[in-house]
Amino acid sequence: MAADHDYALGHSDAELKRLSTQARLIDPITNRYFVAAGISEGMRVLEVGSGAGDVALLLAALVGPGGEVVGTDLSQTAIDIAQQRARSAGHANVTFRQGDPALMRFDRPFDAVAGRYVLQFIPDPSAALAKLASHLRLGGTVVFHELDWNGARSAPPVPTYDQACLWIKRTLAQAGAQTDLGAKLGVAFERAGLPAPTLRLEAVIGSGAASMDAVHLVTDLVATLLPKMERFGIVAASEIEPTDLARRILAEVARDGILIGRAEVGAWTTV
Numbered sequence: 001m002a003a004d005h006d007y008a009l010g011h012s013d014a015e016l017k018r019l020s021t022q023a024r025l026i027d028p029i030t031n032r033y034f035v036a037a038g039i040s041e042g043m044r045v046l047e048v049g050s051g052a053g054d055v056a057l058l059l060a061a062l063v064g065p066g067g068e069v070v071g072t073d074l075s076q077t078a079i080d081i082a083q084q085r086a087r088s089a090g091h092a093n094v095t096f097r098q099g100d101p102a103l104m105r106f107d108r109p110f111d112a113v114a115g116r117y118v119l120q121f122i123p124d125p126s127a128a129l130a131k132l133a134s135h136l137r138l139g140g141t142v143v144f145h146e147l148d149w150n151g152a153r154s155a156p157p158v159p160t161y162d163q164a165c166l167w168i169k170r171t172l173a174q175a176g177a178q179t180d181l182g183a184k185l186g187v188a189f190e191r192a193g194l195p196a197p198t199l200r201l202e203a204v205i206g207s208g209a210a211s212m213d214a215v216h217l218v219t220d221l222v223a224t225l226l227p228k229m230e231r232f233g234i235v236a237a238s239e240i241e242p243t244d245l246a247r248r249i250l251a252e253v254a255r256d257g258i259l260i261g262r263a264e265v266g267a268w269t270t271v
Contacts, residue, residue, distance in 0.1 A: 018220045023054035025213055026264065029202045030116050030145045031058055033266030036200065037143035039063065043111040046135055047071040048101050048144075049118030053082030053094075059114060060091040069094045070110075072101040102131035109137040116145040119188065120172075120181040129192035133271050142194060143268035148182035151203060151263030152218075158252045161259055164218050164245065167235050171225045174232045182265030189269055197269040204261035211250065214259040219246045 039045060041064040047056045050071035059069045071094060073079050079096045086094040097104065113132045119125040133142055149172070152165040169179045181188070182201075189197045206214030222229075223242050229235050241248075253259060 018224055021220065022217065023052075025204055025217060026116075027054065027058055029264050030055065030266075031062070032202075033145050033200060033268065034059065034062060034114060034143060036198070036266070037112070037114075037141050037268035038270075039112050039114065039141065039143065042066045044068045044108075045070070045112045045114055046101060046106070046110040046132070048113065048115035048132060049073055049121075050082045050096060051078050053078075053085045053096075055114070055116045056082060056094050056096070057086065057089055057091060060086070060089075060094045063093065065093055067093055070106070071096040072099060072104070074098070074100060101135070102128050104135075106135060110135050110140060111137060112141040112143060114141075114143045117147060119144055119185075120146055120178045121176070123176070125178070125181065125188045126191035129188060129194060133192065133194060136271055139270060141268060141270055142189070142197075143266070144185065145264065145266050146182040146185055147179070148263040148265055149179040150183065151201075151260065153260050154253075155258045155260070156256070158249060158257050158259060160245070160252055161215070161218065161249045164222050164249070165262070167229055167240075168218065168221055168225060170234050171229050171232060174234070175228055182263050185265055185267035189267060194271060195269045197267040200266045202264045202266075204264070206253075206259040206261075208253060208255045208257060209250070211253050211257070211259045212246075214261050215246050215249050215253075217261055219249065 039062050043063045045059050047059055047069055050056050050073040056069050056071035076098045079098045083096050122128045149169040154161050172179050186197055186199055204214050204217055226237055
């Protein structure tokens with residue numbers, strides 16, 4: 001898995017706050033994928049790439065007090081925040097470990113391995129999946145939720161929104177992320193030697209004046225990535241006017257515009 005310092009989005013306070021805001025919109029989608037994959041009460045789950053802990057807390061609610069979630073992340077900063085959030089939420093069934101779970105050893109196997117928005121940052125997702133699956137019991141489940149930025153679009157065209165999505169896609173790609181991994185999850189699973197997964201796709205969609213959530217999924221990420229955008233020569237802060245970006249997009253959406261977010265792809269299989 002990629003080293004902590006190579007992670008494209010970083011672990012600043014602003015980024016961790018953005019992740020919590022994002023979770024409000026994306027958790028329901030992830031939850032549907034996990035439930036469909038069979039994650040349920042009493043299961044022991046290994047979570048990959050915990051970040052601020054949103055997915056670990058979601059899993060903790062699914063497995064209940066009789067289950068267990070072990071969250072992992074390369075960043076100790078993220079682990080510290082996730083641990084504090086788990087304690088504050090009263091989830092005694094969640095623990096966190098710093099490091100690469102593909103290389104870790106555990107005292108007993110898991111019923112499931114799960115993650116969201118993590119495989120896209122790993123140079124060889126299939127190799128990582130194969131190693132992660134080795135932590136499962138026979139009949140265990142592998143389930144991941146990833147993105148395909150090619151799904152983001154507007155109708156009729158909203159130029160500033162479309163441009164912002166392109167900035168994000170180009171920046172993440174230059175930072176080493178696979179911005180279309182969601183569409184390649186099936187292939188990634190099979191190259192890992194796993195059975196062909198079940199695949200599902202959803203997206204956050206906003207219409208007219210009610211499209212604020214879809215706007216902020218993009219503009220908040222632009223704010224996080226702006227230093228890299230400038231460093232890579234993709235766009236300058238003076239061209240974006242980041243504090244005004246959301247307002248300009250909403251003005252272009254007007255009453256009849258539709259904003260379609262990046263494709264949210266879920267994949268799961270039993271080994």
